[in-house]
Amino acid sequence: MLPRALLVTGAALLLGGCAQIGYYAQAVHGEMSVLHAARPIDDVMNDPGADASLKARLGKVKEIRAFAVAELDLPDNRSYSTYADLKRPYVLWNVVATPELSLTPIHWCFPVAGCVSYRGYYHEQAAQEFAAQLRAEGDDVLVGGVPAYSTLGWFNDPVLSTFIDYSDAELARMLFHELAHQLIYVKNDSQFNESFATTVEEEGLERWLAAHGEAGQREAYALRRERRQGFLNLLLSNRKKLEMSYASEASDDDKRARKAEVFREMRDEYQVLKAGWNGYSGYDTWFVEPLSNARFASVATYHDLVPAFKALLAQQGSFPAFYDAVRRLAALGKAERHRRLALLMGPIAADDGRNKGEDKSE
Numbered sequence: 001m002l003p004r005a006l007l008v009t010g011a012a013l014l015l016g017g018c019a020q021i022g023y024y025a026q027a028v029h030g031e032m033s034v035l036h037a038a039r040p041i042d043d044v045m046n047d048p049g050a051d052a053s054l055k056a057r058l059g060k061v062k063e064i065r066a067f068a069v070a071e072l073d074l075p076d077n078r079s080y081s082t083y084a085d086l087k088r089p090y091v092l093w094n095v096v097a098t099p100e101l102s103l104t105p106i107h108w109c110f111p112v113a114g115c116v117s118y119r120g121y122y123h124e125q126a127a128q129e130f131a132a133q134l135r136a137e138g139d140d141v142l143v144g145g146v147p148a149y150s151t152l153g154w155f156n157d158p159v160l161s162t163f164i165d166y167s168d169a170e171l172a173r174m175l176f177h178e179l180a181h182q183l184i185y186v187k188n189d190s191q192f193n194e195s196f197a198t199t200v201e202e203e204g205l206e207r208w209l210a211a212h213g214e215a216g217q218r219e220a221y222a223l224r225r226e227r228r229q230g231f232l233n234l235l236l237s238n239r240k241k242l243e244m245s246y247a248s249e250a251s252d253d254d255k256r257a258r259k260a261e262v263f264r265e266m267r268d269e270y271q272v273l274k275a276g277w278n279g280y281s282g283y284d285t286w287f288v289e290p291l292s293n294a295r296f297a298s299v300a301t302y303h304d305l306v307p308a309f310k311a312l313l314a315q316q317g318s319f320p321a322f323y324d325a326v327r328r329l330a331a332l333g334k335a336e337r338h339r340r341l342a343l344l345m346g347p348i349a350a351d352d353g354r355n356k357g358e359d360k361s362e
Helices: 009-012 018-037 039-046 051-074 124-136 168-184 189-210 215-246 250-273 293-303 307-317 319-331 332-343 345-356
Strands: 038-040 082-084 092-099 108-110 113-116 119-121 139-146
Touching: 018 082, 018 124, 038 039, 039 051, 039 082, 039 168, 051 168, 051 189, 092 124, 092 293, 092 332, 108 307, 113 119, 119 124, 119 189, 119 250, 124 139, 139 189, 139 293, 168 215, 189 307, 189 332, 307 319, 307 332, 319 332
Parallel strands: none
Antiparallel strands: 038 082, 092 119, 092 139, 108 113
């Protein structure tokens, strides 16, 4: 996840509007409260009163952090050298929204971070209240808890209680992803940023498991990856159905009917997919609340460009060379940047990229 509190209060006040000022105030206060709760990991590990299992998890963080620097060429700084117990399930809650008959996410623009396709709140109630406003305006909305985010190196990001109890593999994925954001970040291009970080997390985890994972961990990860890909394929196929419907000449009423039909079909297809998972129910949470365009928009942000980044990494042959190539892409205008990424995925993807509507936030 990307930053929600890279803000200077004075700059925020210049933006005007009571609602806007209130949003920035909660963001600044929320980030400061996270930093205030942080203690050096070494202090926690040397504290005789600290929980033994917590100490073991923090020791694993130190191992993963060292691997990230030595093997993945990720930033060697003070991030994840402290620990904060937030006493809540998530550090913040993101609101993602799209128009009723579109898969293009609504963007919000902030100082430093630029325009992003989500808006974060440090209190769930505030996120739900903002989501209710958007729903009242007719938008499709998703509110999702976020276990971690990056401040892009502006602050020393702490390890958080919201993800410290993840499995070793998931903990490594999380840290690699957030450190990647510190390395390269492009304003006004959430899809580029998140797909890049997702690529680093996935490729980094493959290397970490090969070097440090036990046979059981590697097998569990392979099974988890297979299920994740199966579910992602389910999402992508149904998103394509929606794209075709929204782009058609059908009436809005017909598009609404087709949207409801696609969501029903997806629920049925998920049950078929899940039947082969031996009782695994990790994706059931997708269906707790009504499906919406906003869920599909989130998937696009994190995954659509991953094949291109993976192709680029394979082409470059090492992480340092890969990062240099990504920096060269980052220096381009958004349209050219995405055109070149589409070429890495082959001529069909390149043609599709040329014909899609561009996000005008840059």
